[in-house]
Amino acid sequence: MTKNDQPSGPGRTPSRRSRYRLSRRPDSDPESGSRITLPTQPPQPPLRQVSRRLVLALAVLVATTLIVWLDRSGYNDNSDGSVDLLDAAYYATVTLSTTGYGDVTPVSDGARLTNILVITPLRVVFLIILVGTTLEVLTERTRQQWRIGRWKDTVREHTVVIGYGTKGRHAVATLLGQGVDRREIVIVDPQAKVIDQVAMDGLVGVQGDGTRTETLLRAELARAARVVVAPGRDDTSVLVTLTARQLNKHATVVAAVREDENAPLLRQSGADVVVTSSSSAGRLLGMSMLSPHAGAVMEDLLTYGNGLDVVERPVTKAEAGHSPRDCVDLVVAVVRGRRVLNYTEPEAAVLQLTDRVITIKPA
Structure with missing residues (x-):
């Protein structure tokens, strides 16, 4: 971070010019467009989807054939006057496909x-199956x-994680390990492929630039805890x-930073806790060198x-x-x-x- 990007005095935020310069360099993706994704199941293979539709279409065809054949006395075949099983299948095929040659027709009131009440709804179902991809x-x-x-109307006191890289993923894993519900975690990241993976992981994802107000509003950050x-x-x-911090004055904000010299900027910007990744790793390396x-x-x-795990919990009545x-x-x-x-x-x-x-x- 350059000198021009740092506040000029205690409690002062970067100037408009500095902020503009910073905002021109976000961790963004050229294909990033703001969108919300909810947890999804892995998509079925295309061959399985086509096979399922073919089986459903065949089932509708067989059912229509049986209905016509059971009521064959109410139908007339222009060729020989009678309707057998083959004629019933033929009539079901041309009827469901809306071809209707007219050589086999219902003549009785019951058949009509x-x-x-039955054949026409089956025809509609058959057509829906054929164009099922578009309708789906x-x-x-x-x-x-x-x-x-519905999610926007119900989400409250949730956790917003901005950035789903190595730090973000491990933060989410720790939250889940401590019992936080997946439905209470929202991920914000500019990359579309990352947000797709977030949905596959069972989390809510918002694609967009985390430095922009509209992106954080889509994540309902104003109501987050x-x-x-x-990033x-x-x-x-x-x-x-x-x-x-501008959107939410009361939420607990924990921020990660690479360099120690930038930690005061994070605190002045409103972070409650700042974790310096490079110095923390260095201290761990030094400790491991002296005592593995x-x-x-x-x-x-x-x-x-x-x-072993470090856990914060309330004092029980027996411990007070x-x-x-x-x-x-x-x-x-x-x-x-x-x-x-x-x-x-x-x-x-005394507790x-x-x-x-x-x-x-x-653990």
């Missing part, structure tokens, strides 16, 4: 009534629009954080669902009034209000019912 596309679009509208900012560039992280076992333990703690050392789990810190107390501090000697504890426990 059957044609009105239209139906799926209508259904998707209805699902998106948590925001994870994890691939530090300047993009600053712009995303500024836009997110300590480095392995730290890596284990950072990998949720494997070995006791020391953190009396808890079943290993307590390393106590969260009291907005303060984080080390378990060795005198204020944390309160309104406290939360950060513990290490088996």
